[in-house]
Amino acid sequence: MRQxxxxxSSTVPSxxxxxxxxxxxxxxxxAVWALWQREMLRLxxxxxxxxxxxxxxxxFLLLLxxxxxTMLDTPAAGAGGEGRGSYVAFLFPGILIMAVQMPALRAxxxxxxxxxxxxxxxxxxxxxxRDTLLxxxxxxxxxxxxxxxxxxxxxxxxVGLPADPGLLLxxxxxxxxxxFSLTMLGALAAVLIRRVETFQALLGMVTLPLVMLSGAMFxxxxxxxxxxxVILANPLTYAVDAIRRLASVEGVGPAAGGPTWxxxxxxxxxxxxxxxxxxxxxxxxxxRRFNRxx
Amino acid sequence: MNAVVAESLxxxxxxxxxxxxxxxxxxxxxxxxxxxxxxxxxxxxxxxxCTLTRPDSGHASVAGFDVVRSSTDVRRHIGLILQESTxxxxxxxxxxxxxxxxxxxxxxxxxxxxxxxLLDLFGLAERRDQLARTLSGGMRRRLEIARSLLHEPAVLFxxxxxxxxxxxxxxxxWDHIHALRRDRPLTVFLTTHHLExxxxxxxxxxxxxxxxxxxxxxxxxxxxxxADVVRLNTADDARAAMRIRxxxxxxxxxxxxGVRVVTENGAALVPRLCAVLDTPINAVHVSPPxxxxxxxxxxxxxxxxxxxAR
Numbered sequence: 001m002r003q004x005x006x007x008x009s010s011t012v013p014s015x016x017x018x019x020x021x022x023x024x025x026x027x028x029x030x031a032v033w034a035l036w037q038r039e040m041l042r043l044x045x046x047x048x049x050x051x052x053x054x055x056x057x058x059x060f061l062l063l064l065x066x067x068x069x070t071m072l073d074t075p076a077a078g079a080g081g082e083g084r085g086s087y088v089a090f091l092f093p094g095i096l097i098m099a100v101q102m103p104a105l106r107a108x109x110x111x112x113x114x115x116x117x118x119x120x121x122x123x124x125x126x127x128x129x130r131d132t133l134l135x136x137x138x139x140x141x142x143x144x145x146x147x148x149x150x151x152x153x154x155x156x157x158x159v160g161l162p163a164d165p166g167l168l169l170x171x172x173x174x175x176x177x178x179x180f181s182l183t184m185l186g187a188l189a190a191v192l193i194r195r196v197e198t199f200q201a202l203l204g205m206v207t208l209p210l211v212m213l214s215g216a217m218f219x220x221x222x223x224x225x226x227x228x229x230v231i232l233a234n235p236l237t238y239a240v241d242a243i244r245r246l247a248s249v250e251g252v253g254p255a256a257g258g259p260t261w262x263x264x265x266x267x268x269x270x271x272x273x274x275x276x277x278x279x280x281x282x283x284x285x286x287x288r289r290f291n292r293x294x
Numbered sequence: 295m296n297a298v299v300a301e302s303l304x305x306x307x308x309x310x311x312x313x314x315x316x317x318x319x320x321x322x323x324x325x326x327x328x329x330x331x332x333x334x335x336x337x338x339x340x341x342x343x344c345t346l347t348r349p350d351s352g353h354a355s356v357a358g359f360d361v362v363r364s365s366t367d368v369r370r371h372i373g374l375i376l377q378e379s380t381x382x383x384x385x386x387x388x389x390x391x392x393x394x395x396x397x398x399x400x401x402x403x404x405x406x407x408x409x410x411x412l413l414d415l416f417g418l419a420e421r422r423d424q425l426a427r428t429l430s431g432g433m434r435r436r437l438e439i440a441r442s443l444l445h446e447p448a449v450l451f452x453x454x455x456x457x458x459x460x461x462x463x464x465x466x467x468w469d470h471i472h473a474l475r476r477d478r479p480l481t482v483f484l485t486t487h488h489l490e491x492x493x494x495x496x497x498x499x500x501x502x503x504x505x506x507x508x509x510x511x512x513x514x515x516x517x518x519x520x521a522d523v524v525r526l527n528t529a530d531d532a533r534a535a536m537r538i539r540x541x542x543x544x545x546x547x548x549x550x551x552g553v554r555v556v557t558e559n560g561a562a563l564v565p566r567l568c569a570v571l572d573t574p575i576n577a578v579h580v581s582p583p584x585x586x587x588x589x590x591x592x593x594x595x596x597x598x599x600x601x602x603a604r
Contacts, residue, residue: 034396122380126397127369
């Protein structure tokens, strides 16, 4: 494997993975698939944990949403033209992102836990590339996170989302992309940090501010101007905005109030592409580090 | 043909040599004991042989493949059992084995039969669909060994395979390993802190500070120490010990079990002791050196010193 250790002696030639050629790609894909499947099995067996993870977004949706709505004279951020947007409908995409964020970051962090539990070391001696192990874990973790958010997505029609299977599928796809990106960021942090406690502390520290500054609960335009760079650098800002704009068909929920780059509003496709690129970038860096450390 | 070969293997971390020019050969089918105090470099050596860490210099080959140039081939031909548990508790026994089969690219067609056979062999057949977390420590260890055999490794690396197990589970794990070796030519590379486990090895190497200090069969190693232990129970142990130190010039100490005398030839000493000592002797016991003594003699440390400090 591509372990990048200091090699000063010439007796150790630097070789890349000496995988035999025939069908080696198929073998790597099979490993990815097996690791993905493992995460799905784990998801199915941890229903209590899923329920607990979904509890707080659900509370936000069911209590905070209607609660705050009664305080608002005018329909919240009803910049959507018709002024028909309810606060709950505005909040819903933010809730979906909240639901996807925690499990995705945690899935990435599971690599730290595996390292401590020895699980990682056992898979490291398998005759597959280390990148493959990382990709398999992360795709599995991302899918598990997206599935958890999808459980909330089903509630969408209750808050005014059209019960259109195509739209729900589209939203699920977008959520998966967001989950992928966040899982990779979690994995990158995990590969860099190595200690479970430090990782947990970091997770606890960044998750709430990221949600607050993403426009999940209120339009980011309402925040003071000096926060603008933070908001624009926050990946969740684009995730929330993309989901909100995708969901805002037929005048349900406001479309405006998202991030703008110098007055120009990036299209949804660009926002999602940025999430994907961020995820791939995090994957590349994490894979580099992962290959190097034993 | 040698299953494992290492030549002047070296690895240092931060300028400190963990393994410092190690040579070793393990013949095919042999059970090889790799002993040493903590920090001696055992884990680093295993990591290099299992392609988890690249040597700074030197060569090593496992099952005929170079650990650096043909690392994937090496991986295909080894099984590695680590001290810590590496099964996934959220998966059933079968699912744990299936994950392994996928990672090793084993044929799907023959998997169910092979997995069933191995679970049967390790006395886990009736638990195949239980979650691995419901297993006891000994059963988990057996599952790990069964799993590592799925891809028919030529060399099985057992790094402290019975650490943390109670004596009964330990015996169970060993029964299975010995039964396994009766059926096939499996090379076993073992590190352990339990020297009675090392007694059953064909050959032993004692490692200290990254270097091999002594090697040979257990009997050969014990012969090198030439230190029998004579135990005496007398009416006055302190007085007896004092007399022995004075009259025989050998090392005699008093502990809870009586007087302990270390001498080159215990059997020859006993009649002379009985003739000279004026305190009544209640019991005498002569024991040949154990591997513990060998270990202490060559490393200056007891085997279990600083245990669990890994």
